[in-house]
Amino acid sequence: MxxxxxxxxxxxxxxxxxxxxxxxxxxxxxxxxxxxxxxxxxxxxxxxxxxxxxxxxxxxxxxxxxxxxxxxxxxxxxxxxxxxxxxxxxxxxxxxxPALGSYSAAREDAQRAAQGVGTFPALPAVDPVALSVAEFSSRAIYDREHSLTGRTVRLTGFVSRGDDAAWYVTRLLVSCCAADATTSKVRVRGAGAPATDTWVTVTGTWHPKGRLGSPAAWPPELDAMTVKQVDEPSDPYEKR
Structure with missing residues (x-):
């Protein structure tokens, strides 16, 4: 042998x-x-x-x-x-x-986009508008035009939990591979939390908080209208 x-x-x-x-x-x-x-x-x-x-x-x-x-x-x-x-x-x-999930997300401090307050391209006119978790987060924290105001958005990600009763729709962002993954997450308000690591699509509206670009604006929040459990996508990561 x-x-x-x-x-x-x-x-x-x-x-x-x-x-x-x-x-x-x-x-x-x-x-x-x-x-x-x-x-x-x-x-x-x-x-x-x-x-x-x-x-x-x-x-x-x-x-x-x-x-x-x-x-x-x-x-x-x-x-x-x-x-x-x-x-x-x-x-x-x-x-x-399995793909990285809530455990990996919980190990990191709040992840903030490497950019200052500025303007973003106009959103599509359709509602709800499908956004990545990272894009929603960037607009919520840094967009001086407040393009999310009055818009209904749809986010898809897995469920992670905070130290308190809060829960988040979360995605991991990669540049090359899972080894360089960082976390992007949005706190969901007004809806019960599904099981951790469950994949969901959340539809809702932006809940403003804190001054733009400040730590108080993190993590961004969403007032939920609907929460629907979905299958994990074949490509679970968002790209930078």
Whole structure:
């Protein structure tokens, strides 16, 4: 079995990468959509190398020279340590972890857009207007024209909770992958809180508070009209 160890590991890792990138959209839990071709190419290359390594191992003639047994024993610890790579690969292949959720959001302080008070493009005339959580937050905190006033908006995200009884519709923003995720959230008023990490679409109106651009304006708030439970989207993250 030791002869085929490297081949099995390569095949296992390659299969795990292809599992999330070629045969599903699970890769969106970890990286941006634009990285999919690279994941597929990497997974295919690893699988191909595994096949090649397996064929070469099968063609090798076992060496029964007793003088080589000491050398073989010295190298045994290397392959055994390499097998540790099989654990995360197997987990990814069989049990892909979920997207980041309320636990990740709760670990961060309030996230504020890196911009000053200013103006924003006009919103579409239709009501309710669908906005990302990040866009709603930016307009609520920094828009001197108060473009959200009198508008009905629709936000989609997962439920997270604060230290008090407050609950939030929350999204994580990524630039490249899940490792750089930051939090954007809106406090929901006037509606009972669904279960934590439940995905919901909330329709409502902006509830102004605090001076624009000040810490008192964070987090922005929404007076809810409706709260509807929805399925988690295939791409759970908002993009910067």
């Amino acid at each position: 030791r002869r085929y160890g490297p081949a099995v590991l390569l095949l296992l890792v390659g299969a795990a990468v292809l599992r999330i990138s070629l045969f599903s959209v699970l890769y969106l839990r970890y990286v941006q959509p634009g990285l999919r071709p690279y994941l597929i190419a990497s997974g295919a290359l690893l699988a191909l190398l595994g096949v090649v390594a397996g064929v070469r191992a099968a063609r090798e003639v076992p060496d029964d020279d007793p003088h080589d047994h000491v050398t073989d024993h010295a190298h045994t610890s290397g392959p055994r340590l390499a097998w540790l790579l099989a654990l995360p690969a197997t987990a990814l292949l069989l049990f892909p972890p």
